[in-house]
Every structure is written in structure tokens, then in C-alpha cells.
Amino acid sequence: MIENIKSPDDLKKLATDELKDLALELRETIIERVSINGGHLASNLGVVELTIALHYVFNSPIDKIVWDVGHQSYPHKLITGRYDRFPTIRKYKGISGFPKIDESIYDAFGTGHSSTSISAALGILEARDKRGENFKVIAVIGDGAMTSGLAFEGLNHAGHLKKDLIVVLNDNEMSISPNVGALSAYLNRILTGEFYQRFKKETKSFLESIPKLGGPVAKMAQKAEETLKGLFLPGILFEELGFNYIGPIDGHNIELLIETFRRIKGATAPTLIHVITKKGKGYEFAEKNPSIFHGVGPFELETGYSISDKNILSYSDVFGHALTELAERDRRIVAVSAAMREGTGLECFAEKYPDRFYDVGIAEPHAVTFAAGLATQGLRPVVAIYSTFLQRAYDEIIHDVCLQNLPVVFAIDRAGIVGEDGPTHNGLFDLSYLRHIPNIVVMAPKDAVELRAMLELALKHNGPSAIRYPRGKMSQQSTVSSQQSEIKIGKSEILMDGTDIAMFAIGNTVYPAISAAERLEEEGIRPTVINARFVKPIDQALLLRVASRIPRIITIEENVIAGGFGSALLECLNSMNMHSIRLKNLGIPDEFVEQGAQGILRKKYAIDEEGIYAAALSLIREPTYTME
DSSP states (O other), X not given: OGGGOSSHHHHTTSOHHHHHHHHHHHHHHXXXXXXXXXXXXXXXHTTHXXXXXXXXXXXXXXXXXXXXXXXXOHHHHHHTTOTTTGGGTTSTTSOOSSOOXXXXXXXXXXXXXXXXXXXXXXXXXXXXXXXXXXXXXXXXXXXXXGGSHHHHHHHHHHHHHTOOOEEEEEESSOOOOHHHHHHHHHHHHHHHSHHHHHHHHHHHHHHHHXXXXXXHHHHHHHHXXXXXXXXXXXXXXXXXXXXXXXXXXXXXXXXXXXXXXXXXXXXXXXXXXXXXXXXXXXXXXXXXXXXXXXXXXXXXTTTOOBSSOTXXXXXXXXXXXXXXXXXXXXXXXXXXXXXXXXXXXXXXXXXXXXXXXXXXXXXXXHXXXXXXXXXXXXXXXXXXXXXXXXXXXXXXXXXXXXXXXXXXXXXXXXXXXXXXXXXXXXXXXXXXXXXXXXXXXXXXXXXXXXXXXXXXXXXXXXXXXXXXXXXXXXXXXXXXXXXXXXXXXXXXXEEEOOXXXXXXXXXXXXXXXXXXXXXXXXXXXXXXXXXXXEEESOOHHHHHHHHHHOOEEEEEEEEESTTSHHHHHHHHHHHTTOTTOEEEEEXXXXXXXXXXXXXXXXXXXXXXXXXXXXXXXXXXXXXXXXXX
């Protein structure tokens, strides 16, 4: 059946029983493809019936459906004409794992970060009214995303405007008993019925028309209604924000979903439908471990086991174990996560020190300011957040941590090219958005040994610090626990010492730089390779020594070039009047990096071994030494 669904119009031709069969096909297709490509599995399996019902009742793309975060949009993509391209999902030049407005007219708003749907949908709705158009706007948001302040800012504004925004709250954390579900469905049928709505409106008008007594009596009646609903339904908070609350309803009952959406389709006031779903539904391993199957790499269908080599640690693993060990010696150490306990490697810390671990939900600004408060009382908070999500707490980093020079450690996971999740998840800006903030120390390890040493150094530092490290497994080369020089703040490490060209590499670009340098040596070129370690402060003394004897310098970073590590070196050289140096910056140009395997993208932007080698040869062959 799924092969014949080219658009939601084809969906509307099916009977209800056929929709149930389609739901099975959608699940099978998603499970099979994610087992090959990797991606978000549990969240997509949980919204299959909900997605079918939304497209069955509403008239997309005229009606606008805005998916929050977007990691549950695979069924939506399959229903809206992308079945033939679905095998390319998350692949280089393939379709995105998230909604993108330039990919399909059915993707009303591009997403990837949490809690944006209500604000975006409200903006679309207001623009609709300004243009005198007529269509419905639906925001679909999960219970996790609803923990963010941004979601409540949108709800508050929508309730104030009193427009006909529809919000679907997809709740996969709450359980719903059959009795509560039956009572809820019964009450919702009454409360959304045409007769009840007309009776309510006419009664209110009548009561308010009574001289002197009308207003207070009408308010008493409204309070009585809210109290009655509050006894049975959990939606009083949304009612107070100005929404008509419907639910909770079974999010896997297609008939009930269709009936509910049809009833509220003509609503003229803000309406919230509370839908209960099961994350991972239809795949037993995802149902049992929804957090593990939230975002996964390729896995075996029959067992659910990952295909990747579990014997090789990731940077996240190393960080989590190191922090747990350090916390045993220092009771001041606490860890803060924004709904990413597993993703940041903090499971072991949370299990061993549950009273020192804080998962604040999808609330990055709160996480940072909360950590600042902890630090004022003598604790040593470590805030572990992905690079792309830390952007959401930029003001708090400046105002609440760095301005007060508080000892908060930022463990910045997924820094650099993340890969298949694409531009919304690539962490390519943190070196630039952090290094210009006063008081903060910014560093990046080349391997596991250095990551642990930097974490220990950061926890001893009496001020803000940030350690950024990439996504994925470490290479065998970078997992060797070799001896290394002591790490001191602002001091770099010379790994190879030559005279022809100097390579300043930071973080995970160090080993590719070494490999490129070894190839240059085979051609009689003597390179210097420096593990910079610190983006702030720069090792100015070492830079001066190197620049005084080597006129050609390359900087390598997995960050945007604008304002990044290379820019920092340029500024230092300029301040030292070193104007005769020929310098080339390797990094990400002024563009958003598309989705694709990390290796493909690093090759594209010439920050892999081959790209560094070619850039070095090119620089050596250039005859002039003027600044670029």
C-alpha cells in the first residue's frame, strides 16, 4: 500500500481498516531503513497513527503541520511523496532526517532543535490572518520539548492572541489506564460537541446580561466547569494559559484520533490535544529501551544489537568515566545535563552519584544558570551539552557564568562535523562563539588521554572553562595511552619539529596533521606539527618562536574559519607585527555544512589528511610571503 501513497490525497482514499494496515507498513519500512542508515527510531515508531490521522483530516500542504524537533518526521516524509527517496535518508545528498522547507512543500518549517514548533506555528498563523488567507495551523510537540521555556513562551502568547492555533502534545512518558482513557474520551466528546459549545456560549451571554450579578455568576460558572474538568483531566495548566484542553487520548487509536481531529478542526480558539503514545511501538527492542533507540547507528534487525565496534570507546564514554573517577576524589563535583544523560556519557555518573547528577530537561539556558548558582556556593559543576544545543544558552554563558568568573566547566560534546543529522546538529561554531568572551578558557583534546587531563585541569581552574570534543568512536591511533607532556593552561605541545612549514592543529585535527606531515617528510619537506590544545589563551610565546623561524603556517580546525582558532592566531601574529608570514587557515567556510558521513564531509572541506597534505604542498610552492 505504501508504494501507492504519493501524497496525503492518496491517504484520504483509504478506509479505516486500510489505515491500520498502512501503519504496519510504515513501521516496517522505518525499522528496516534505520537499521541500515541509522537515525531516530523510537520517536518515529511512536507517532505513526498520529501522523496518519493528521494527514487524513487536515489538508496539507495548505494546512500547515509544524513538527517540533523533527526527529519524528519519518512517517510524515513517507506519506508526503518521499517513499522512493527514503533509502537516502540522512545520507550525503539524500533527504534529511528532519523537516526542511527547501526539501518539500509539505515541510512547513525547518526544525532540528527542540521546542520551536508553537512559536513558529503561531507566527505562520498570524501571517495567515495578515494576508487574509484561510487554513489551519497545527504544532506537534513532544512532552520532552514541552519542558523548555520557549514552548511556554509560545503557549502564553498564543493564549493571549486567542487565535485558532492547534497544538498536539505527543506524550510518550505518561501511562493511561483503560478506565481513565474511556472517561477522558467520553468527556472530550461532550466538551468538543457542537451542542455543548453553543450551550456554553449562550449561557455565558445570558448570565453576563443579568444586571449587577451577571459578571460574578458567569465567573463562578466558569470556575465550576474548570474544577469539574480538573477532577478528571490533567489539562488545567493549559486551560489557564488560554487553551481549550482535549485529552488525554490514545495516540495509537486511529479512529479516535480521526474523530477528535475532525471535531476540533473548526475550532476558533487555541486548542491543545493531549495524545498518549508509546515510544518505539512495533519493535520490541525499541519499546524496551526507547532511550537507546532514540538515535541509533546501524543495527541488526533480529537482535537490536549495534553493528558498530563496541570495543572502541567514544569521546563521550571517556568523558563520563573520567568525570565519575574524579568525582570520587572531590565531593564538590556535580554534573548537569539537558535531557542528554546517555548521549553525553553520564549514565555511569548518574548511577554512582544520583544525588550529584541533575537532568534539567530540554532547558539549556536554565542548565547554565543553574550551574552558575551551584558554583557560587563552592561546588564544581560540569555542564555536559552538545555544541549545537549550547548555542541556545549563549547569553547565560556570558552573563551568568563568565561575567561573574565562576568555576563552571562546559563539556561540549558533538563539537565539529556531526555527520548524518546535518546542519541543525553540526557543532561548528563553539570555538567562535566562546573564545571572544572574557574570563573563559577554551581547549580541545587530541585524544582520550588528553581529554581526561583537560577535565582534571578544568576542575582545578578557578574560573569558567570549556572542553570541546567530537562525536563518534576514537580512532585506534588516538586511544593509545601514551606518555605526554604536562598540560598547563595556554601551553601548546610540539609533536614534530621541522623548519619548512608549521602546522597548528586543534582537537581531532591533530592526528590527520601528523599523518600529513609524515607524508611531507617522505618528500624531503621538514614540517613542524603543534598540538595547540588551547584556543584561548593562545600560546603566544610558542607562536612567536615558531613564526620567527618558519615563514609558512597552516592552521587546522573543525570549526568555522570566521572567528575561530585560525583567526585567533592571525590576531596574535598581527599584534606581534609578524606581517611577513604566509598563513593559510583550514576549516569550514561561510556556509552551513550539509548532512553526510563525517569522512565525506571532512574530505569535502579539506580538513582530513589528504586536504592538509595538499594545502601544505601548495603553500610551500607559493613564491610570495604576503598576508592573505
